[in-house]
Amino acid sequence: MSLLEQLTSDMKEAMKAKDKVTLGVVRMVKASVSNEQIKLGHDLTADEELAVLSREMKQRVEEMESYKDADRADLAEEIQGQIDVLKRYMPAQMSEDEVVAIVKETIAEVGASSKADLGKVMGALMPKVKGKADGKLVNTTVQSLLG
CATH class of the missing domain: 1.10.10.410 (Arc Repressor Mutant, subunit A)
Known part of the structure; x- marks a missing residue:
């Protein structure tokens, strides 16, 4: 199953479960993957999909760090929830x-x-x-x- 198919399936699940955090993240990642496909003009390879996911993860990690620096624990916690959703699609991290x-x-x-x-x-x-x-x-x- 390609990443786009997985995202579409997870988006439907999140809608049924009324899980707004997951739904928001999945929609954003799906849009990024689709935009990258359009930009490159072909279906993405596994490495290209990983690059999109890594970029999304990096953005959220940097955003969370800036919220922590600004003592905005409420916003940092929200971003942490988004990071947790993104981790489902990333390969297992090395120790x-x-x-x-x-x-x-x-x-x-x-x-x-x-x-x-x-x-x-x-x-x-x-x-x-x-x-x-x-x-x-x-x-x-x-x-x-x-x-």
Whole structure:
């Protein structure tokens, strides 16, 4: 089942259950996926769908952080609900230990030895963890292991 079909099905379920948070998020993601399809002119591949979902997730995480910084716990809680809905469509996230292991493996593969090799390591590493690990966590892990 494609992501669009899954979203359509979940949208119907959310309407029946009168779940406004899920319905709102599913509609927004469905619109983003449809817009991306129109922009690219073809059905999306799994990687392209993941890119759309990652973009939606990143927007909400940044929005939640800004609400927390502004001491707006009520709005941050609302955004957290949206993030929880989005997580249903994202691949399982890697644990910190898994990230450390794959970073060490990639550092060995590219032969990196100092922070000067950060770009080389990140270039080889990001395709492996795309959508499965937080970019900030990956970056800080690489920096700490190269430092």
